[in-house]
Amino acid sequence: MTLHLIARDLRIIFKDRGAMFLGFAVPVVLFTVFVLIFGGMGSSGDINSIHLIVVDEDDSPQSRRLVSLLEKLEPLRIRKNKKTGDSEEQIPYTAATAREAVAAGKVSTALVIPEDFARGLEEHLFADYDSLPALTILYDAAVPIESQVVRGLLQQVVFMSLTSTWAVKGIDIMAQELALDTDTSNRMTSWMTEVFEEVEQIQEAEEAGPDSTEAAGGGGFGSPIPIKTVDVLGESKRSPVAAMTAAQVVVMFLLFSVMYSAGSILQEQEGGTLRRLLISPMTDWQFLLAKVGSTTIFGFFQIMIMYLYGWIVFNVDLFRDFPAVVLMTAVTAVSATALGLLLASLCRSMKQVESISMLVVLSMSAIGGSMIPRFLMPKWMQDVGLLSFNAWAIDGFYKIFWREMGIVEILPQVGVLLAAGLVFFFIASHFFRQRFYA
Amino acid sequence: MLEALKLTKDFGPLCALSEVDLEIREGEIFGLLGPNGAGKTTFVNIATTFLKPTSGTVRIAGLDVMEDTARVKNLLGVVPQEISLYDMLSGEENLEFFGGLYGLRGGRLKTRVSEVLETLGLAERRKGKISNYSGGMKRRVNIGAGILHEPRMILMDEPTVGVDPQSRHHIFGVIENLRDNGATILYTTHYMEEAERLCDRIAIIDHGKVVACGTKRELVALIGEQSVLEIGFSGDPDPAVLESTLPDARIHDRRILIHTTDPAAALPRVVSGLSGVGVDLTSINVQEPDLEAVFLRLTGHRLRDRGTES
Ligand SMILES: Nc1ncnc2c1ncn2[C@@H]1O[C@H](COP(=O)(O)OP(=O)(O)O)[C@@H](O)[C@H]1O
Numbered sequence: 001m002t003l004h005l006i007a008r009d010l011r012i013i014f015k016d017r018g019a020m021f022l023g024f025a026v027p028v029v030l031f032t033v034f035v036l037i038f039g040g041m042g043s044s045g046d047i048n049s050i051h052l053i054v055v056d057e058d059d060s061p062q063s064r065r066l067v068s069l070l071e072k073l074e075p076l077r078i079r080k081n082k083k084t085g086d087s088e089e090q091i092p093y094t095a096a097t098a099r100e101a102v103a104a105g106k107v108s109t110a111l112v113i114p115e116d117f118a119r120g121l122e123e124h125l126f127a128d129y130d131s132l133p134a135l136t137i138l139y140d141a142a143v144p145i146e147s148q149v150v151r152g153l154l155q156q157v158v159f160m161s162l163t164s165t166w167a168v169k170g171i172d173i174m175a176q177e178l179a180l181d182t183d184t185s186n187r188m189t190s191w192m193t194e195v196f197e198e199v200e201q202i203q204e205a206e207e208a209g210p211d212s213t214e215a216a217g218g219g220g221f222g223s224p225i226p227i228k229t230v231d232v233l234g235e236s237k238r239s240p241v242a243a244m245t246a247a248q249v250v251v252m253f254l255l256f257s258v259m260y261s262a263g264s265i266l267q268e269q270e271g272g273t274l275r276r277l278l279i280s281p282m283t284d285w286q287f288l289l290a291k292v293g294s295t296t297i298f299g300f301f302q303i304m305i306m307y308l309y310g311w312i313v314f315n316v317d318l319f320r321d322f323p324a325v326v327l328m329t330a331v332t333a334v335s336a337t338a339l340g341l342l343l344a345s346l347c348r349s350m351k352q353v354e355s356i357s358m359l360v361v362l363s364m365s366a367i368g369g370s371m372i373p374r375f376l377m378p379k380w381m382q383d384v385g386l387l388s389f390n391a392w393a394i395d396g397f398y399k400i401f402w403r404e405m406g407i408v409e410i411l412p413q414v415g416v417l418l419a420a421g422l423v424f425f426f427i428a429s430h431f432f433r434q435r436f437y438a
Numbered sequence: 439m440l441e442a443l444k445l446t447k448d449f450g451p452l453c454a455l456s457e458v459d460l461e462i463r464e465g466e467i468f469g470l471l472g473p474n475g476a477g478k479t480t481f482v483n484i485a486t487t488f489l490k491p492t493s494g495t496v497r498i499a500g501l502d503v504m505e506d507t508a509r510v511k512n513l514l515g516v517v518p519q520e521i522s523l524y525d526m527l528s529g530e531e532n533l534e535f536f537g538g539l540y541g542l543r544g545g546r547l548k549t550r551v552s553e554v555l556e557t558l559g560l561a562e563r564r565k566g567k568i569s570n571y572s573g574g575m576k577r578r579v580n581i582g583a584g585i586l587h588e589p590r591m592i593l594m595d596e597p598t599v600g601v602d603p604q605s606r607h608h609i610f611g612v613i614e615n616l617r618d619n620g621a622t623i624l625y626t627t628h629y630m631e632e633a634e635r636l637c638d639r640i641a642i643i644d645h646g647k648v649v650a651c652g653t654k655r656e657l658v659a660l661i662g663e664q665s666v667l668e669i670g671f672s673g674d675p676d677p678a679v680l681e682s683t684l685p686d687a688r689i690h691d692r693r694i695l696i697h698t699t700d701p702a703a704a705l706p707r708v709v710s711g712l713s714g715v716g717v718d719l720t721s722i723n724v725q726e727p728d729l730e731a732v733f734l735r736l737t738g739h740r741l742r743d744r745g746t747e748s
């Protein structure tokens with residue numbers, strides 16, 4: 001009986017051009033647009049503060065100088081030490097722990113200054129670019145704007161910190177070439193140093209200014225020393241942005257479709273077919289479970305088709321851990337369905353469902369990260385976002401597609417969504433049974 | 439087959455059904471005749487478990503509708519007054535779905551759907567979407583969805599509203615056929631002609647009360663098989679003078695009603711009597727002894743007086 005009802009529901013949904021268009025075509029288009037916008041975006045947005053882990057393996061005057069310059073930059077918050085849980089003890093980050101921190105999403109970017117930084121500079125500057133010590137930036141491409149800003153800033157700072165060294169070294173070489181006497185070359189050197197120190201002061205003042213972020217991002221000059229960037233998570237991913245955007249967009253549209261689909265109970269009431277159902281031998285639970293079944297199946301397809309599209313067009317890594325994807329998709333769909341039923345059970349008409357669900361879905365999407373990723377929001381907003389359906393669903397998909405985690409790691413999201421779904425379903429069924437079977 | 443005992447339904451202050459007693463016998467077509475708002479749909483809703491009565495009981499095939507709900511549901515076929523179908527689906531798909539609700543599956547379901555489509559003259563348009571059907575076709579599918587599973591008791595709530603006379607005639611044939619195959623049918627209508635033409639027995643209902651029940655013949659006998667002579671007039675005659683001239687007449691605003699077994703003999707007497715008191719006749723109408731006359735006599739108003747014809 002339940003299957004019979006589900007089959008009928010699906011038949012109707014798949015014949016409904018409007019539902020198909022909203023359910024499949026619109027999200028795919030929006031997804032594509034988002035990916036193109038965010039994927040191609042260098043810098044923009046107002047970012048209040050960016051946390052940057054700095055690992056100074058060298059601990060030389062030059063490296064410390066570089067770090068102190070970074071610390072002066074307005075948008076950056078430099079972290080050198082790892083906070084440990086219970087004690088006040090602070091352990092400096094190492095390249096490995098910094099990498100872990102980025103991978104875990106604690107910060108978006110980390111800078112590693114290699115051990116032989118100062119010595120390498122001394123030996124190879126102007127002589128052999130390839131042998132120069134490379135700064136390594138570990139970043140999370142899931143946060144493309146942030147990491148690009150940091151990289152831009154770093155380039156500038158490195159350039160600044162090296163200009164004097166660079167100039168002094170240049171004079172040295174020139175003196176040798178021209179066979180100048182030591183006295184002359186020393187005087188030139190000290191003069192140059194003075195000039196550059198002055199330039200530095202000016203630059204620092206500018207850096208601290210309000211336009212720093214933009215200047216950094218837009219700074220087009222190359223780095224005097226090599227900067228090696230390592231996309232900690234996305235090295236293997238060809239389109240990191242797509243994987244994230246897909247989650248954001250699909251969850252929002254899933255909510256729209258399930259609200260519509262669950263609201264069809266009210267449509268049936270208005271169209272009179274509900275009466276035929278209610279006086280037929282079908283029971284109330286069969287009826288409600290069938291609604292959950294058909295809506296969940298529709299939602300499942302909706303999410304899957306989005307990711308399939310992402311996989312084909314943007315190389316989203318759909319099959320790395322497919323069982324986890326299936327689990328997350330199913331749980332997201334069923335829980336969203338329960339939420340849709342709850343909303344429908346509180347409404348009097350399909351018109352009401354349409355307007356109220358619009359409001360509910362849009363606000364949940366806004367705070368829950370379907371429009372702007374939550375990690376770009378202030379901390380308190382991120383916490384508030386956890387009240388939304390979107391946040392949990394998106395987090396689950398992030399974990400799979402972005403953090404390359406598996407079923408075990410998404411269990412918190414799965415659990416919360418399932419538990420919420422169960423609660424929603426029982427409240428909704430209570431209201432519906434009261435309304436239709438009283 | 440169906441028994442209602444002191445069935446009462448109040449909607450707040452409005453009493454939609456008031457202590458209704460009815461007995462529908464197995465194998466008959468039973469008509470529930472009454473104007474709009476009489477309480478017909480309310481009765482069907484209670485009998486089909488859709489509404490709970492305020493008091494009283496309905497038993498179908500010996501089962502209490504309120505208590506044995508699940509078993510009762512399996513016995514019933516219902517044709518709701520409003521067309522209740524899925525617009526997005528075809529006629530065939532609708533029938534398949536509703537048949538499936540009553541447990542029909544596979545080949546049996548296919549056969550029944552084809553039979554019903556054939557019977558209702560819809561076989562050609564079976565694949566078309568309901569939303570593209572004419573009103574009459576929708577009505578026929580609406581009926582089909584209620585009879586597909588060959589229920590023992592069929593409740594039809596004004597199933598032919600808005601159907602053209604030819605299709606209506608065809609549908610009557612279908613309903614009679616159902617009865618001849620053993621089904622019991624409750625048929626509600628506000629068309630006297632329908633009840634007369636189709637129903638074995640009829641209950642007349644008005645304002646939630648059953649005012650009379652029986653075969654057409656029994657009902658007409660209630661008013662002594664009298665015809666009603668209805669005469670319209672103009673002018674302003676003295677009522678007292680009119681009354682003395684025609685002592686057997688009832689006068690309703692500019693209409694004179696005379697109940698008589700022989701209208702042909704009564705007419706000349708009335709005409710000459712009226713011309714004597716200076717009244718101009720505007721119309722003469724003889725109401726044969728039919729249900730309309732019964733209704734008029736029992737309730738004081740016509741079937742169509744109130745409500746709008748749909
Ligand atoms: N759900 C309801 N709430 C309030 N009044 C109702 C309801 N259903 C019917 N009524 C009233 O009960 C009376 C009988 O209605 P109904 O049974 O539909 O009449 P019929 O089917 O004979 O036209 C009408 O006056 C109608 O307005």
Ligand SMILES: [Mg+2]
Nearest residue numbers: 478479480519
């Ligand atoms: Mg009615």
